[in-house]
Amino acid sequence: xxxxxxxxxxxxxxxxxxxxxxxxxKGIAPLEVASDGYxxxxxxxxxxxxxxxxxxxxxxxxxxxxxxxPDHIEAIVVENPHLVFAKISHFFKKDExxxxxxxxxxxxxxxxxxxxxxxxxxxxxxxxxxxxGVVISDNVExxxxxxxFANVVIYRDSKIGNNIKIHAGSVxxxxxxxxxxxxxxxxxxxEHNGNVVIEDNVExxxxxTIDRAVFGETRxxxxxxxxxxxxxxxxxxxxxxxxxxxxxxxxxxxxxxRNVIMGGQAGTGGHIHIGDYVMIAGRGAxxxxxxxxxxxxxxxxxxxxxxxxxxxTLRRELKNKKV
Amino acid sequence: xxxxxxxxxxxxxxxxxxxxxxxxxKGIAPLEVASDGYxxxxxxxxxxxxxxxxxxxxxxxxxxxxxxxPDHIEAIVVENPHLVFAKISHFFKKDExxxxxxxxxxxxxxxxxxxxxxxxxxxxxxxxxxxxGVVISDNVExxxxxxxFANVVIYRDSKIGNNIKIHAGSVxxxxxxxxxxxxxxxxxxxEHNGNVVIEDNVExxxxxTIDRAVFGETRxxxxxxxxxxxxxxxxxxxxxxxxxxxxxxxxxxxxxxRNVIMGGQAGTGGHIHIGDYVMIAGRGAxxxxxxxxxxxxxxxxxxxxxxxxxxxTLRRELKNKKV
Amino acid sequence: xxxxxxxxxxxxxxxxxxxxxxxxxKGIAPLEVASDGYxxxxxxxxxxxxxxxxxxxxxxxxxxxxxxxPDHIEAIVVENPHLVFAKISHFFKKDExxxxxxxxxxxxxxxxxxxxxxxxxxxxxxxxxxxxGVVISDNVExxxxxxxFANVVIYRDSKIGNNIKIHAGSVxxxxxxxxxxxxxxxxxxxEHNGNVVIEDNVExxxxxTIDRAVFGETRxxxxxxxxxxxxxxxxxxxxxxxxxxxxxxxxxxxxxxRNVIMGGQAGTGGHIHIGDYVMIAGRGAxxxxxxxxxxxxxxxxxxxxxxxxxxxTLRRELKNKKV
Numbered sequence: 001x002x003x004x005x006x007x008x009x010x011x012x013x014x015x016x017x018x019x020x021x022x023x024x025x026k027g028i029a030p031l032e033v034a035s036d037g038y039x040x041x042x043x044x045x046x047x048x049x050x051x052x053x054x055x056x057x058x059x060x061x062x063x064x065x066x067x068x069x070p071d072h073i074e075a076i077v078v079e080n081p082h083l084v085f086a087k088i089s090h091f092f093k094k095d096e097x098x099x100x101x102x103x104x105x106x107x108x109x110x111x112x113x114x115x116x117x118x119x120x121x122x123x124x125x126x127x128x129x130x131x132x133g134v135v136i137s138d139n140v141e142x143x144x145x146x147x148x149f150a151n152v153v154i155y156r157d158s159k160i161g162n163n164i165k166i167h168a169g170s171v172x173x174x175x176x177x178x179x180x181x182x183x184x185x186x187x188x189x190x191e192h193n194g195n196v197v198i199e200d201n202v203e204x205x206x207x208x209t210i211d212r213a214v215f216g217e218t219r220x221x222x223x224x225x226x227x228x229x230x231x232x233x234x235x236x237x238x239x240x241x242x243x244x245x246x247x248x249x250x251x252x253x254x255x256x257x258r259n260v261i262m263g264g265q266a267g268t269g270g271h272i273h274i275g276d277y278v279m280i281a282g283r284g285a286x287x288x289x290x291x292x293x294x295x296x297x298x299x300x301x302x303x304x305x306x307x308x309x310x311x312x313t314l315r316r317e318l319k320n321k322k323v
Numbered sequence: 324x325x326x327x328x329x330x331x332x333x334x335x336x337x338x339x340x341x342x343x344x345x346x347x348x349k350g351i352a353p354l355e356v357a358s359d360g361y362x363x364x365x366x367x368x369x370x371x372x373x374x375x376x377x378x379x380x381x382x383x384x385x386x387x388x389x390x391x392x393p394d395h396i397e398a399i400v401v402e403n404p405h406l407v408f409a410k411i412s413h414f415f416k417k418d419e420x421x422x423x424x425x426x427x428x429x430x431x432x433x434x435x436x437x438x439x440x441x442x443x444x445x446x447x448x449x450x451x452x453x454x455x456g457v458v459i460s461d462n463v464e465x466x467x468x469x470x471x472f473a474n475v476v477i478y479r480d481s482k483i484g485n486n487i488k489i490h491a492g493s494v495x496x497x498x499x500x501x502x503x504x505x506x507x508x509x510x511x512x513x514e515h516n517g518n519v520v521i522e523d524n525v526e527x528x529x530x531x532t533i534d535r536a537v538f539g540e541t542r543x544x545x546x547x548x549x550x551x552x553x554x555x556x557x558x559x560x561x562x563x564x565x566x567x568x569x570x571x572x573x574x575x576x577x578x579x580x581r582n583v584i585m586g587g588q589a590g591t592g593g594h595i596h597i598g599d600y601v602m603i604a605g606r607g608a609x610x611x612x613x614x615x616x617x618x619x620x621x622x623x624x625x626x627x628x629x630x631x632x633x634x635x636t637l638r639r640e641l642k643n644k645k646v
Numbered sequence: 647x648x649x650x651x652x653x654x655x656x657x658x659x660x661x662x663x664x665x666x667x668x669x670x671x672k673g674i675a676p677l678e679v680a681s682d683g684y685x686x687x688x689x690x691x692x693x694x695x696x697x698x699x700x701x702x703x704x705x706x707x708x709x710x711x712x713x714x715x716p717d718h719i720e721a722i723v724v725e726n727p728h729l730v731f732a733k734i735s736h737f738f739k740k741d742e743x744x745x746x747x748x749x750x751x752x753x754x755x756x757x758x759x760x761x762x763x764x765x766x767x768x769x770x771x772x773x774x775x776x777x778x779g780v781v782i783s784d785n786v787e788x789x790x791x792x793x794x795f796a797n798v799v800i801y802r803d804s805k806i807g808n809n810i811k812i813h814a815g816s817v818x819x820x821x822x823x824x825x826x827x828x829x830x831x832x833x834x835x836x837e838h839n840g841n842v843v844i845e846d847n848v849e850x851x852x853x854x855t856i857d858r859a860v861f862g863e864t865r866x867x868x869x870x871x872x873x874x875x876x877x878x879x880x881x882x883x884x885x886x887x888x889x890x891x892x893x894x895x896x897x898x899x900x901x902x903x904r905n906v907i908m909g910g911q912a913g914t915g916g917h918i919h920i921g922d923y924v925m926i927a928g929r930g931a932x933x934x935x936x937x938x939x940x941x942x943x944x945x946x947x948x949x950x951x952x953x954x955x956x957x958x959t960l961r962r963e964l965k966n967k968k969v
Contacts, residue, residue: 114763115456115779117436117438117455117473131781132763132781133438133779133797133799135454135456135473135474135491137473149820150763150781150783150799151456151474151779151781151799151815153456153472153473153491153492155491165821167817167821168781168799168801169492169530169797169799169815169853170492171490171491171492171530171551174472174490174529174551175490177528177548177550177551177568177569179566185564185581186524186546186564187546187548187566189526201832203835205820205821206817206820206855206857207530207815207855209492209528209529209530209569223832223833225825227823228823228855229552229853229855229877229895231550231551231552231587233569241832243825245823246823246879246895247877247893247913249552249569249587249588251569251587251605259831264877264897265588265911265913267587267588267606269605282897282913283913283931299606299622300634302638306638309641310637311946314637314641314956314960315948315952317641318956318959438761440759440778440796456761456779456797458778458779458796458814460796474779474815476779476796476814476815476852478814492797492815493815494813494814494815494853497795497813498811498851500851500871500873500874500891500892508887508905509847509887510869510871510887510889530853530875532852532874532875534874552875554892554893570893572892572893574891574892588911590893590910590928592928608929622929622944622945623957625961633960637960637964640964
């Protein structure tokens with residue numbers, strides 16, 4: 001569809017009329033990765049730095065930032081760039097199930113148990129077991145020697161490597177939790193058109209949720225082990241050989257290095273990086289980037305040494321005080 | 324069944340014999356909503372205030388509170404009113420699945436995928452997709468333009484509005500967690516005969532649990548968005564356009580105003596009200612009612628300003644002290 | 647298989663050559679319960695005390711501890727006993743699904759709904775309802791009067807008693823989260839060959855996860871009630887009539903006495919014992935053994951009395967201080 005048509009359909013008529021380069025909109029993307037025919041947006045100062053070198057054809061931008069737009073990108077001035085971007089994302093939404101999966105390519109050594117549902121264009125390698133009640137959506141690829149336990153759901157486009165176990169009830173590739181907000185306080189869904197990639201030798205516990213990326217991918221790297229009831233947000237990266245204990249939550253776009261250990265019920269904010277070999281004690285609440293080879297605990301988060309002393313000292317100090 | 328028969332079946336023979344108005348028991352309910360033919364109970368002082376104006380025919384009550392019972396209600400004196408109420412709730416339990424759902428009324432534009440199970444008297448509106456492995460129990464109603472992702476389970480009597488997405492593995496309408504307790508420390512289930520109502524434009528993430536009400540309803544209001552692995556207890560109300568981030572837990576009977584935001588892993592006690600536009604930081608533990616337009620964080624909960632300063636000051640104070 | 651063959655297959659050739667008693671390895675087990683033909687391991691000083699009286703035929707041990715091995719047990723010296731033990735556990739892994747369950751023994755009064763999958767050698771007693779989408783694996787036994795709600799998954803060898811409800815989406819008997827670690831930081835799975843036992847009158851909420859034991863059993867005792875989204879780790883024991891509220895996590899090998907109450911989002915470390923009648927406030931973080939009839943809250947955990955005063959005093963003290 002031409003960009004002007006899309007803008008009209010979402011009631012951005014003024015922007016539609018002013019449009020100079022009214023070509024087919026090929027897709028939407030972050031400015032860093034957008035190419036010719038794509039549209040990006042700027043809605044925070046920090047995004048401006050990607051603007052000069054972006055290969056996007058158009059950018060949604062506030063009037064105040066207009067002077068920052070380079071000549072090779074057409075500025076589309078709107079009041080709320082994130083909200084308009086969210087609305088346009090709906091035109092690129094992919095169907096979860098295109099058809100009924102008659103075309104799956106499955107290695108004959110693999111065992112598909114009863115009551116399994118396979119979407120369109122599914123590929124499954126050798127020596128896998130796909131247990132009853134598993135639902136695998138369109139374009140999912142699964143490597144060799146995998147066990148997908150009962151009632152697991154794998155959303156479209158997920159890529160599952162080799163030697164992987166996914167325990168019962170886990171959900172891989174569900175929509176990320178992202179919305180733009182109107183002035184009236186309504187939330188407009190941002191369609192998450194990325195996917196989830198799980199590298200070789202990963203094991204995922206029962207009833208976990210791993211959301212797919214808004215663009216690009218959410219990735220669980222080689223050899224990582226994830227316990228039950230863990231939440232991995234959209235666009236997260238879990239580094240190689242990491243250990244994520246039960247009930248941990250990683251907020252969107254948070255990444256970890258290799259051999260990171262997160263104790264049970266720990267959690268993170270979004271857009272954080274946790275360095276290689278970092279250890280987070282159970283219930284630790286990570287709100288900032290953490291350098292490699294460090295240990296942390298508590299909420300607010302402190303280095304483990306400080307945290308171990310902190311409450312001991314406090315309780316001693318308070319002992320003689322009355323409420 | 325007549326009330327005397329029910330009392331005999333649960334071994335309350337003394338109460339059965341003393342009964343004056345031995346009519347058919349139509350149901351049980353909180354005193355405020357009970358009408359003619361219904362039975363309520365009082366087991367805490369705070370319930371006494373509903374007694375004067377209640378339209379219940381009978382009330383289960385301790386001997387000590389007997390003088391508070393007005394003339395138009397018959398008092399049934401028992402040692403543990405809550406426990407007797409729990410036992411009587413079993414006589415009003417509804418079946419989850421009455422039959423095999425041949426009578427579902429489904430709009431022809433709606434796509435029911437394979438391995439879906441529909442109970443009795445299910446209604447589904449236009450343009451929905453019900454994905455594989457979904458189980459929908461008796462008397463569930465779903466509006467138009469809904470997507471129910473794979474392996475979702477919707478318990479009996481749930482009412483799902485229009486334009487709703489429920490992601491894979493979520494459970495809507497499971498029994499609330501409520502028990503009465505015997506002197507010996509056993510727990511007697513209170514049957515939860517209410518339901519769940521989800522209003523239009525709500526989105527619910529993967530592997531969430533939303534319990535049905537003991538009486539009346541648990542309600543998620545218009546436009547609210549709920550992330551993955553969230554627990555909503557029985558009789559909760561989530562106000563319009565609220566945002567509930569992953570791994571949050573709302574205990575029973577807690578209600579929120581509109582546009583409330585709860586960060587990841589936050590939680591609440593039961594029977595609390597969170598005012599309009601309140602923001603709770605991630606991991607915030609809400610133990611009391613919160614006024615509108617306020618911001619909170621931490622455990623114990625503090626206003627966000629205090630919470631931001633609190634640990635900074637503490638850590639500075641403790642810096643020079645040794646364990 | 648003979649022990650020497652197994653050692654060769656995991657590249658422990660030197661140990662294989664030195665082996666004196668090269669008999670069939672019947673199994674692996676903790677030293678306390680290992681019997682003739684079984685192999686145990688020592689990798690922490692605390693395990694040495696079980697060595698003298700163990701009936702194991704072999705023990706994996708570090709060279710430094712060799713002098714502690716009694717004459718009746720053959721020492722197998724390796725660099726990393728836990729890692730070798732993990733690798734050997736793979737030879738004793740049981741299949742999840744041996745066949746397609748034509749041999750299930752089901753009481754005729756029990757109702758098996760559509761889309762249920764039963765593994766081999768399943769037994770189900772009288773008056774149960776097994777709802778759609780339930781997957782029950784090999785050798786599972788279920789007693790009488792149970793309701794297994796939709797899409798529950800019960801892994802092999804689980805024993806479910808009488809009068810039990812398991813709500814939708816819960817997973818019983820998934821692999822425990824246990825790995826040995828190589829020098830390079832890879833994690834080698836320890837196969838969990840134990841099971842889960844659920845005693846009579848237990849109720850389990852929706853989307854819970856209860857892992858099976860590495861050896862022996864994970865056990866939920868008589869009359870306990872578990873809310874939604876609860877994690878019970880491998881080898882845990884939940885005592886009689888306990889109440890575990892939503893989103894609680896019990897780490898591996900933690901046990902509780904009877905009538906323990908754990909509030910929502912509470913958690914424990916592993917290998918802890920919580921005494922009879924202990925109450926843990928919501929979000930309480932249990933890191934040590936707790937004596938009976940005590941009450942606790944907070945993180946770090948304090949006796950409830952101290953915890954209630956602690957922050958009140960702190961906030962008063964800090965009131966006049968500036969950041």
